[in-house]
Amino acid sequence: MIGKTITSRKILLLAPLLLFLGLAYVVPFLGVVRWSFTMPEVGLGQYRALMTDPLVQSVFIRTLRICLIVTAAVLVTAYAIAYVWVRGSSVQRMLAEFCILVPFWISVLTRAFGWLAMLSNRGLINTWLQSAGVISEPLALARNELGVIIGMTHFLIPFAVFPIASAMRSIDERVLLAARGMGASRTRIFWTVFVPLTYGGLIGAALIVFVFALGFFVTPAILGGGRSVMVAELVYLRIFQSPDWGLGAAISVVLVLFIGALLALMRRFIKPAHLIG
Amino acid sequence: MPQSMQPGDAKAAEIKAVSIGKTFGAFHALKNLSLDIGRGEFLTLLGPSGSGKTTFLMILAGFTAPTTGRLVMDGKDITDVPAEDRSYGMVFQGYALFPHLTVEQNIAFPLKVRGRSSADVKRKVGEMVERVGLIGHEKKLPAKLSGGQQQRVALARALVFEPSVLLLDEPFSALDKNLREMMQQEVKRLHQETGTTFVFVTHDQSEALALSSRVAIFNHGELLQVGKPQDVYERPSNRFVAEFLGEINLLPLDTVELNGETAAGKFEDRTIVLNKSITLAGKKAVAAVRPEHMFISASPQTSDCNAITCRVEGATYFGASTKYHLRTRSGTSLAVSMPTASTSPIAPQSDVWVSWPVHQGFLLPDGG
Numbered sequence: 001m002i003g004k005t006i007t008s009r010k011i012l013l014l015a016p017l018l019l020f021l022g023l024a025y026v027v028p029f030l031g032v033v034r035w036s037f038t039m040p041e042v043g044l045g046q047y048r049a050l051m052t053d054p055l056v057q058s059v060f061i062r063t064l065r066i067c068l069i070v071t072a073a074v075l076v077t078a079y080a081i082a083y084v085w086v087r088g089s090s091v092q093r094m095l096a097e098f099c100i101l102v103p104f105w106i107s108v109l110t111r112a113f114g115w116l117a118m119l120s121n122r123g124l125i126n127t128w129l130q131s132a133g134v135i136s137e138p139l140a141l142a143r144n145e146l147g148v149i150i151g152m153t154h155f156l157i158p159f160a161v162f163p164i165a166s167a168m169r170s171i172d173e174r175v176l177l178a179a180r181g182m183g184a185s186r187t188r189i190f191w192t193v194f195v196p197l198t199y200g201g202l203i204g205a206a207l208i209v210f211v212f213a214l215g216f217f218v219t220p221a222i223l224g225g226g227r228s229v230m231v232a233e234l235v236y237l238r239i240f241q242s243p244d245w246g247l248g249a250a251i252s253v254v255l256v257l258f259i260g261a262l263l264a265l266m267r268r269f270i271k272p273a274h275l276i277g
Numbered sequence: 278m279p280q281s282m283q284p285g286d287a288k289a290a291e292i293k294a295v296s297i298g299k300t301f302g303a304f305h306a307l308k309n310l311s312l313d314i315g316r317g318e319f320l321t322l323l324g325p326s327g328s329g330k331t332t333f334l335m336i337l338a339g340f341t342a343p344t345t346g347r348l349v350m351d352g353k354d355i356t357d358v359p360a361e362d363r364s365y366g367m368v369f370q371g372y373a374l375f376p377h378l379t380v381e382q383n384i385a386f387p388l389k390v391r392g393r394s395s396a397d398v399k400r401k402v403g404e405m406v407e408r409v410g411l412i413g414h415e416k417k418l419p420a421k422l423s424g425g426q427q428q429r430v431a432l433a434r435a436l437v438f439e440p441s442v443l444l445l446d447e448p449f450s451a452l453d454k455n456l457r458e459m460m461q462q463e464v465k466r467l468h469q470e471t472g473t474t475f476v477f478v479t480h481d482q483s484e485a486l487a488l489s490s491r492v493a494i495f496n497h498g499e500l501l502q503v504g505k506p507q508d509v510y511e512r513p514s515n516r517f518v519a520e521f522l523g524e525i526n527l528l529p530l531d532t533v534e535l536n537g538e539t540a541a542g543k544f545e546d547r548t549i550v551l552n553k554s555i556t557l558a559g560k561k562a563v564a565a566v567r568p569e570h571m572f573i574s575a576s577p578q579t580s581d582c583n584a585i586t587c588r589v590e591g592a593t594y595f596g597a598s599t600k601y602h603l604r605t606r607s608g609t610s611l612a613v614s615m616p617t618a619s620t621s622p623i624a625p626q627s628d629v630w631v632s633w634p635v636h637q638g639f640l641l642p643d644g645g
C-alpha cells in the first residue's frame with residue numbers, strides 16, 4: 001500500500017530518517033556481520049560454534065521460553081485493560097488510560113529497579129509477608145526467571161493494549177446486539193463473537209511483544225541477577241567481558257534475522273496503522 | 278418478572294404496548310404510545326426520520342428500556358425481560374451479520390445458542406438456506422456477498438429459530454429499486470409461510486402500503502394513526518397522515534354542516550359532499566381528495582359526484598398515468614392523475630370540470 005502511494009516528494013521528506021537509520025544502524029550492523037565471518041579467522045566457524053556451544057543454546061532456549069511466557073502474560077493483561085478502556089464506564093476508562101500511559105513516562109531502568117525493590121529478598125513484598133507471618137523464608141521473586149518475567153511483562157503491556165483496543169473499537173455494536181437478541185449469554189457473546197473479532201489485534205500485539213521481548217537487555221540484567229541471561233545480555237557479555245567478538249557478532253546476526261522473519265510475518269497479518277490504535 | 282419464557286414455543290405472539298414513553302435527557306423520543314400488535318400480523322411502523330420508529334423497535338426487542346409504560350406479550354408483562362430472554366428475531370439496518378462466520382455459521386448461531394443437536398442444526402440451516410435462495414453460498418463469509426445476499430442471510434438467521442416475533446429495521450434501505458421490490462415480495466412470502474408476527478420499520482410509504490396488514494404512522498414520537506393500508510390511505514385522520522402517505526388535494530371549505538355519515542361544505546360557489554370520518558372540533562375544515570380519485574371532463578358529473586371548475590395549467594406524463602396540474606378559480610392548485618390509455622389529451626389553458634365520487638373525498642381539520 002505505502003509503496004504505491006510514495007512519490008519522490010515523500011521520499012525527500014523521509015530522507016533524513018532514512019539517512020539516520022542507514023548511518024546509525026545499517027552501516028554498523030554490516031560491520032557486525034563482517035566480524036561474524038572474520039573473527040578470529042575468516043569462515044563459518046562462529047556459526048558452527050553457535051550451533052554446538054551448549055551455553056549459547058541454553059541461552060537461546062531460555063530466551064524463547066521467557067519471551068513466550070511474557071507474551072502470554074502480556075496478552076491476557078493487556079486484553080483486560082483494553083476491554084475496560086474501550087467498553088468501561090467513564091471512570092473505568094480514565095483509570096485504564098492512567099495504567100497505560102504512566103509506565104510510558106518512567107524509564108526502563110527506573111522500573112526495573114522499582115521491581116527489584118518490590119521483589120528482592122529484603123524487598124517490600126517479602127518484608128510484608130514475613131512481618132504478617134505468612135512466610136518464614138523470603139520467596140525467590142527476583143534474581144531469577146520469575147523476576148525477569150514480571151518486569152518484562154509490566155514493561156510490555158502498553159504496547160499490546162493499543163493494537164488490541166484498536167481491534168475492539170472497530171467492532172460494530174449492532175453485531176453484539178444481534179447476538180444478544182438471538183438469546184446468547186454475555187459469556188457466549190464474549191467468547192464466540194467479541195474475542196474472534198479481535199484476533200487481528202491479538203496477533204499483531206503478540207508479534208510486537210514477542211519481538212520486543214527478544215531484544216530485552218536492561219530488565220533481565222537487573223531482575224535476573226546474572227542467573228537468567230537472555231540473548232541480548234549474552235551478546236554484551238561476549239563482546240565486553242570475554243573478548244569473543246566473532247561469536248557475539250554471530251549471535252546478533254541470528255537474532256536480527258529471526259526478528260526480521262517475525263516482522264515479515266507480522267506484516268502479513270496486520271496493517272501498520274493498526275498497531276498505533 | 279415472568280419466568281419460563283421458552284423462545285420459539287409460540288409460533289406467533291401478540292404484543293400490547295401500553296402508554297410507552299421514552300426520554301433521552303429532556304428530549305421526548307416517544308410520547309405516551311399505545312399500540313396492540315396482533316398475533317401473526319404484519320405491522321409496519323412508518324414515519325419520517327427521527328420520529329421514534331427505531332426507538333420503539335428497540336423497546337420491543339428489549340435492547341432499550343422504556344421510561345414509562347408497559348409491554349405485555351400474550352398476557353404476560355415483559356417490560357423488564359431482557360432482550361436475550363425475549364429472543365425475538367431481529368434484522369438490523371446494515372444487517373449486523375457476524376463478519377467472522379460463514380453464511381452457514383451465521384444462520385446456525387441462534388440454534389447453537391439454544392443447544393440444538395448438531396444434526397438438527399444442520400437440517401434447519403439447510404432448509405433455511407434453501408428457503409432464502411442461498412444455495413452454493415453456504416461457505417462464504419458475509420464480506421464476499423452482495424447486499425441482497427447479505428439481506429437474505431440476515432433474514433434466515435432471524436427466522437431459523439422460529440421466533441414468535443420478527444423485528445425488521447429498514448431492512449431494504451440500502452438496496453436498489455429492483456432488488457428492493459424482489460426482497461419485499463420475499464419478506465411477504467416468508468411472513469405467509471411462517472405465520473410469525475412481523476414488525477417492520479420503514480420511511481417509505483409505498484413499501485408500507487404494499488407489505489403490511491396494518492400501518493402505524495409515527496411523527497415526533499407520537500402515534501398518529503393505525504389501520505389497514507387502505508384505511509390510512511383513504512381515510513387518514515389528520516393532515517400529516519394524509520400528506521405523508523401520498524399526494525393529496527386540499528380544498529378549504531367555508532361553512533361545514535355535519536349530517537350523520539356525511540358532511541357538506543361550500544367551496545367557491547359549489548356545495549361539496551364528503552365522508553365524515555373524523556369528529557370536527559371547530560368549523561374550519563378542508564376537503565381532501567387523492568389525485569387518482571378525481572377525473573377531468575368537459576361537463577360536470579353529478580350522479581353521486583362533486584364537481585368544480587378548473588383551468589388546466591400543464592401535464593406530466595408518467596407512462597401508465599398522466600398527471601394534470603390545474604388551478605381553481607379562487608387560485609387553489611390541484612393535481613389530477615388519470616390513466617393515460619383511457620383519456621384523450623387535454624389542451625393546456627382550457628377550462629374543464631374536475632369531479633370525484635362523494636365516497637372518495639373526506640373531511641380533515643384545517644391546519645391540523
Ligand SMILES: Nc1ncnc2c1ncn2[C@@H]1O[C@H](COP(=O)(O)OP(=O)(O)OP(=O)(O)O)[C@@H](O)[C@H]1O
Pocket residue numbers: 301304306324325326327328329330331332333480
Ligand atoms: N441514545 C439516544 N440518545 C439521545 N437521543 C436519541 C437516542 N436515540 C435516539 N434519539 C433521538 O430520538 C429520536 C428518534 O430516533 P429514532 O432513531 O427512533 O428515529 P427513527 O424514526 O428510527 O429515524 P430514522 O428513520 O432516521 O431511522 C431522534 O431525534 C434521535 O435523535
Ligand SMILES: [Mg+2]
Pocket residue numbers: 330331332
Ligand atoms: Mg431508525
